[in-house]
Amino acid sequence: MTRAARILLVDDEVPIQRALAPLLRSRGYEIDVCGTGREAIDLVHRHPPDLIVLDLGLPDIDGTEVCRRIRQESSVPIVVLSARGAESDKVAALDLGADDYVTKPFGPEELLARVRVALRRVFNSDGEPAGRIQVGDLAIDYDRCRVIRGEEDIRLTPKEFELLALLARSADRVLTHRTILKAIWGANAVAQPEHLWVLMAQLRKKIEPDPSHPLYLLSEPWVGYRFSTGPADTDA
Numbered sequence: 563m564t565r566a567a568r569i570l571l572v573d574d575e576v577p578i579q580r581a582l583a584p585l586l587r588s589r590g591y592e593i594d595v596c597g598t599g600r601e602a603i604d605l606v607h608r609h610p611p612d613l614i615v616l617d618l619g620l621p622d623i624d625g626t627e628v629c630r631r632i633r634q635e636s637s638v639p640i641v642v643l644s645a646r647g648a649e650s651d652k653v654a655a656l657d658l659g660a661d662d663y664v665t666k667p668f669g670p671e672e673l674l675a676r677v678r679v680a681l682r683r684v685f686n687s688d689g690e691p692a693g694r695i696q697v698g699d700l701a702i703d704y705d706r707c708r709v710i711r712g713e714e715d716i717r718l719t720p721k722e723f724e725l726l727a728l729l730a731r732s733a734d735r736v737l738t739h740r741t742i743l744k745a746i747w748g749a750n751a752v753a754q755p756e757h758l759w760v761l762m763a764q765l766r767k768k769i770e771p772d773p774s775h776p777l778y779l780l781s782e783p784w785v786g787y788r789f790s791t792g793p794a795d796t797d798a
Contacts, residue, residue, distance in 0.1 A: 567681050568592040570611035572602040572628070573643065574621050582615070585670055586677070599623030606632055613680055615673075618644040618655065626658055633659035639680035639735075643673070652785050653738050661735045663785075679734050682791055695730055697791050700769060700778060702730050711769060721746065722765045725758075729779065729789035738786040762787065 569586055573579055574597035583593050594609060596602055599620045605611070614632070618625030629640055642655045645666040652663045661680045664673055693705040701710040707723050709716040718726065724746055729737060743751045743758055751757060766773040780788045 566590055566592050567612040568594065568609075569677070570602065570605055570609075570614045571595045572599070572614060572620070572625075573597065573617040574619075575617070578617070578643075581670075582673070585674070589674060591677075597621070599625065599628040602628055603631055606636060606638070610636070611638060613677060614638055614640045615643050615677070616640055616660070618642060618646055618651070626655055629655060629660050630658045641673075641676050641680050643668070649784050652782075653740065656736050656738045656786060657740060663736070663782075679790075679792075682734050695733070697730075697733075697778065702726065709769065716768050718765070718768060721761055722768065725761055725765055726769070726779075726789075729787060733789050733791045736782045736786050736788045742786065 569591045571579065571582055571586070571593060573582070573595075579595050579597070583595050586593050594605055594611065596605060597620070599622050602614070602616070602620075606614070616625050616628060620628065625642065625644065629642070632638065632640065639661045640659065642652075642660045642663045643666065644651065644655075644663070647665040655663055662676045664676055693703065695702045695704075699712045703709070704727060707718075707720075709718055709723065709726065725742070728742065728745055739755050739758055740752045743755065746761075747754075747757060762779065763773075766776055766779055769778060770776045778790055780790050782788060
């Protein structure tokens with residue numbers, strides 16, 4: 563990184579603010595803190611952050627609505643930090659554009675790992691051409707619909723390549739099952755996740771060195787998938 567990343571911490575719980583702000587500063591990040599959704603939206607306009615850590619249970623505007631409003635005008639990574647652990651809450655936040663979801667109570671190292679993963683998109687300076695991505699020994703050439711691992715040309719079906727390209731273009735973000743199904747098969751397929759499970763299993767067999775321990779196509783159980791651009795910092 564050529565400069566310190568700026569993180570906006572949005573949480574109305576003072577103990578969380580007092581614990582997380584010094585923790586993040588100790589790792590070299592610049593931190594802005596606020597406790598309401600309106601303050602968060604205003605700060606995104608006046609002092610754009612590189613990443614937002616967002617609580618859902620805010621006193622004025624629900625965090626999911628804050629996420630939706632921010633996504634209308636900004637692609638800044640958003641890591642949700644919430645006591646809501648239900649699958650439906652995770653899916654709702656991710657479908658509205660959150661990049662990741664950490665459930666309270668949480669370990670500080672887990673949160674720091676999620677922050678590092680989300681910031682990879684912001685500070686990616688590898689100079690790869692827009693039509694190509696290189697992750698480890700895996701290369702994805704969007705222009706030629708071609709995938710290479712090492713020196714091996716991997717033959718994918720059109721649907722397999724579409725799934726890989728979709729995930730890779732949102733690298734290090736969790737895409738929900740619903741988002742993926744809608745993008746690849748259309749709105750009528752969102753209630754048929756078995757299509758995605760089968761396609762993902764086929765794709766992993768072709769691109770992963772060990773499909774039972776994937777390096778690239780990581781699962782967020784019952785929520786969705788993430789294309790990882792680096793060593794897994796968590797068990798996602």
